[in-house]
Amino acid sequence: MLSRLFGASESSRTRPTWYDRQISPLLQAVCRRACTHPIHTIVFTALLASTTYLSVIESSLFTGSASASSSLGKADFNTLLAGSKTLRIGPASEWTWQADEDVTLDETYEKLALLTLLFPESTPANAPQTAPLGNAVPIPRNSSAELLPSSSSAFSQISHDTSLAFSIPYDEASEFLAAMQELPAPIGASDAQKAEDGSVEEKKWIMKAVKNASSSPTDLRRWATESWTSFLDLLKNAETLDIVIMALGYLSMHLTFVSLFLSMRRLGSNFWLAATVLFQSVFAFLFGLTVTSKLGVPINMVLLSEGLPFLVVTIGFEKPIVLTKAVLSASLDARRRHSAIGDNTPLTIQYAVTTAVKEKGFEIVRDYFVEILILVAGAFSGVQGGLRQFCFLAAWILFFDSLLLLTFYTAILTIKLEINRIKRHVSLRKALEDDGVSRSVAENVATNNDWPSLSSSGTEDGSAAHTDIPGFGKKMKETSVPRFKVLMVTGFIVVNILNVCTIPFRSGYYSSSASSGLASMVNPAAMDPFKVAGNALDTIVTSAKSKNTAALVTVLTPIKYELEYPSVHYAIQEPVSSLFGGNYKDQLMDGMGGRVVDGVLKSLEDPVLSKWIIVALALSLAFNGYLFNAARWSIKDHTQPSNIKPPEEYEVMDKAPSNVRLVDSGAPLRPLTPAIPPATIRKDDDSDDGLEMKPTAHQVDPSGPKRPMHELEILLKEKKAPSMTDEELIELAVRGKIPGYALEKTLENKVRAVKIRRAVVSRTHATRQTSFLLEKSKLPYEHYNYDLVHGACCENVIGYLPLPLGVAGPLNIDGQNYFLPMATTEGVLVASTSRGCKAINAGGGAVTVLTGDGMTRGPCVGFETLARAGQAKVWIDSEEGQKVMKAAFNSTSRFARLQSLKTALAGTYLYIRFKTTTGDAMGMNMISKGVEHALSIMKNEGGFEDMAIISVSGNFCTDKKPAAINWVDGRGKSVVAEAIIPADVVKNVLKSNVDALVELNIAKNLIGSAMAGSIGGYNAHAANIVTAIFLATGQDPAQNVESSNCITVMKNMNGNLHISVSMPSIEVGTIGGGTILEPQNAMLDLLGVRGAHPTSPGDNARQLARIIAAAVLAGELSLCSALAAGHLVQAHMSHNRSQAPSRSTTPGPVGIQTPTTLAMTNIKDKAAGRR
Secondary structure, eight states, rough: OHHHHHHHHHHHHHSOOOOHHHHHHHHHHHHHHHHHHHHHHHHHHHHHHHHHHHHHIIIIIIHHHHHHHHHHTTTHHHHHHGGGGGEEGGGGGGTOOOOOOTTTTOSEEEEEEEEEEEEETOOOOOOOOOSSSSGGSOOTTTOOOOOEOOOOOOHHHHHHOOEEEEEEGGGHHEEEHTTTSSEEGGGGGGOOOTTTSEEEEEEEEEEGSSSSSOOOTHHHHHHHHHHHHHHHHHHSOOOOHHHHHHHHHHHHHOOOHHHHHHHHHTOOOSSSSHHHHHHHHHHHHHHOOOOOHTTOOOHHHHHHHHHHHHHHHHHTTTTHHHHHHHHHHHHHHHHHHHHHHHHTTTOOOHHHHHHHHHHHHHHHHHHHHHHHHHHHHHHHHHTTTTHHHHHHHHHHHHHHHHHHHEEEEHHHHHHHHHHHHHHHHHHHHHHHHHHOOOOOHHHHHHHTOOOOOOOOOOOOTTTOOOOBBBBEEEEEEEEHHHHHHHHHHHHHHHHHHHHHHHHHGGGGGOOGGGGGTTTTGGOOOOHHHHHHHHHHHHHHHHHHHHHHHOEEEEEOOOOOEEEOOOHHTTTOOOOOOSSSOHHHHHHHHSHHHHHHHHHHHHHOHHEEEEEEEEHHHHHHHHHHHHHHHHHHHHHTTTTTSSOOOOHHHHHOOOOTTTTTTSSSSOOOOOOOOOOOOOOOEESSOSSSSEEOOOSOOOOOOOOOOOOOOHHHHHHHHHHGGSOOOHHHHHHHHHHTOOOOGHHHHSSSOOHHHHHHHHHHHHGGGHHHHHHTTTSSOOOSSSSOOTTBBBBTSSSSSOOOOOOOOEEEEEEEEEEEEEEEEEEOSSSTHHHHHHHHHHHHHHHOOOEEEEEEEEEEEEEEOOOSHOOOOOEEEEHSSSSSHHHHHHHHHHHHHHHHHEEEEEEEEEEEEEEEEEEEETTTTTTTHHHHHHHHHHHHHHHHHHSOOOOOEEOOOOSSOOOSSOOOOHHHOOEEEEEEEEEOHHHHHHHHTSSOHHHHHHIIIIIIIIHHHHHHTTTSSSSSSHHHHHHHHHHHOOOOOOGGHHTTTTEEEEETTTEEEEEEEEEEOOOOOOOOOGGGGGHHHHHHHTTTSSSOOSSSHHHHHHHHHHHHHOOOOOOOHHHHHHHHHHHHHHHHHHTTTTOSSOOOOSSOOSSOOOOOOOOOHHHHHHHHHOO
């Protein structure tokens, strides 16, 4: 509030003050407790609010109504005086009404009572009037009552009410009231019926106050009806301006609610966060209302209904929105710092929340404090009319709201971050599974990408322990999140509904003293006598003036009637709390057992005990459900094969026969170190490397004697292979006892398995002459996360290859600057691309346009006859066939969506090209699964049972091969990138000129490629850049074949160079394949396209394709400039430090330098000079 009013600068807000340093640690401590136990905090707050809310309902709605009903049941004159108004008029007041009750009145005043009889809904539309006429009212003979004109309100046309006003001497009012308890209805509205005793009875207008007092005072339907009637009465007696102001207040309040939901939606929550903010406000209102009532401050419903809208509009929901934004920002900032600094920065939910509270907590509490001070000043201001009471209540509401914001709402934010983590985890895991990655690897990748984690740390920053406490279990499903939301909200609502419904059965347990504190809440609003009987008062004024007599008039509260049969109105209802009736109850309750049952049943009716029983049952059901899910998660997935049939030994590698020595006598087996400690992936975020060495419990001394082979085979069968030494394992593997592909599963240690496999390859007899150096080679194998490799990227792993990685740039692409990661062993490539980036940036950057996005797969199917093949082609091309195939294909994945089908016929073979979007995955496995299912539907349900599926991939795609169809129709992402290079930049940076570049492009990239019959190769070296970025970002290097399809176009535009590249088949993805590896993942992070896009699937992959196209643009520009200037060979020679040309195997001229300009350009220049 203060920052909004005074516009505090950003620097002043970030600079901590003395108060901030003192208060923030306390606020962090409170929030940390709530974040550590979020479920406990939410449940405890909800139960406390539920109890408070029930006490408000029970005491104000039911007990108060019961007392009011019993008092009104007397139907005497003194009861009506409770809400009456006394007015006086006479010469002393200059014939104006005055309400001064303290003035001493003499006997000259004529004391009158003004009664108004109200008949609701007595003049319905298009129906005869049912209210009694004034002259038909049976007035006692000895009564001096006089019928006066009644008053009507602006709502009389809506409510269809009729009223009669009578002026009576004050002393006769009680007798007149007794006579008016029942009034006959008109003949058309009486509806005679037979009573139980056989007599005929008719409907009558019966005074509501005279209903039998023994009837149930807790009838919810009657209470709702009376509440609605009271609301209409309030509208009838209100001023039009007051109604307009209140309508605007309620409209503004609801607009504030809408603004809250829109703000939370911009922060990533469509409904739940805004709903919990409203729950928090309601809880604060209930707590504040309870405290205010217990302190004896009178609060009525009219005051609440008038003040709460303006309190909501004035205070608003800015503080929860600010805290939410700070928590989400702290989570993202921690993520960025984690990527930039390393694993030392904690990535926990508690850290994000406490950091947000540290940054914004003092400002929020300060605003609350100032607002509460203002309301306290209003409470002690002395202003009458309910302002003091409401300010007192509002101050308590804000106090509890601030407390709940730091406890209840921070617990909600903790759950929200955990839900976001689960959604990202499940989405990434499913995307990887759809792309063909095994479930275990997908789970590992998703777990490694989880952020932030939920920690039970007790340290100040929430980062010391790093002990994960998943809110929904590690084995979560996609439905766990909505199920949790629904269970939490539904459980809270059901508990409260059950408690509310049982209130009528427990009414006898509440004494009047228990509700005395809140009884004032149901007091009716002050009556306006001129709204109730304005016309009658005018008549009395006229009569008093004519008589020149002063009058004292007591205007009584309007008396309401209802049109009902007397037998129904006065009927005595049976007690609703009786569980059994008559003899059955007596027989059941006789004896000791009956008394025990009676005691148990009565104890269940106790309000406190019944609440806790319901809570215990709910918690028991939730706990049983959790245990059931835990048991189900722990059951082994039977759809996964427990073991794979190993291939035959001759299919893996040759081994030395048993009677042949594995090594010569002169070259004994080189001893290896004993069993190395198993390497395990560390789960905490503070690990600098991915591996942590732990000593094994089965260390064997290498100097000890070797165990015999039969003993080793027994240990192997008993699955005790990890306890063997490396030499023993190598010997078993070389002899074929342990398959090479099964080392990881056998040893349960992937790093050790790689080491053993290297030794086995080195000592294999069939390849010993070439592979014996591998075991001691410099090929690294340690400090690598093989969990991401095994079952996903490579088999029979013997290590990994470090590849030089450089960055070109930065390059401005569509207004955003990027460094371009390039993994290559070709010198000058990165430097050349950087030069192109510099030139493009000088011209304003590169602009890219995505013209297509669709991966393809072209299966081949066959038929016995050409006619059937033609029918299949016509059916697929038809609207019906397209609809069936599209529905079948789309059902196999959440991301793959079929765009088009293209068919081609070759004899009896039919080729079908499926083109689909695949989200952020490259999508080959995803689309293959969809194609297989679509062809199955076509065969079994489309009427082509005679169709034979030759191959899921019939080279009509076309994948990893040059093909015109990819060049024409596109495959993957189709991107066009352009840049405009000023002439001076071409001259000074690229060391060339525009015309020379344009001519070189035409002669080399266009004509030269056409002369060679190239398909998609109308470029200088697009494959260089594409392959380097593919290797750096984990793409499929083999798809460089079609991804490098590119045509480079250059032209002179007003003296400047306009260059563009069109690449119709860039096949990339940001999830699946090699992108799951940590180094490649880091490079995707460098480009800001790591993993799946959180809101728009496919945007990350499309952005990566744009970046690659822009990088190719830079590479093309630089190389063509070098060729035009004759610098290519010089640059390579200088970079490689080769000062003199080496002898070539093929004889040829040496030392001839490439000309610095094009020949044709020189010829044109010379011709122009001769002229």
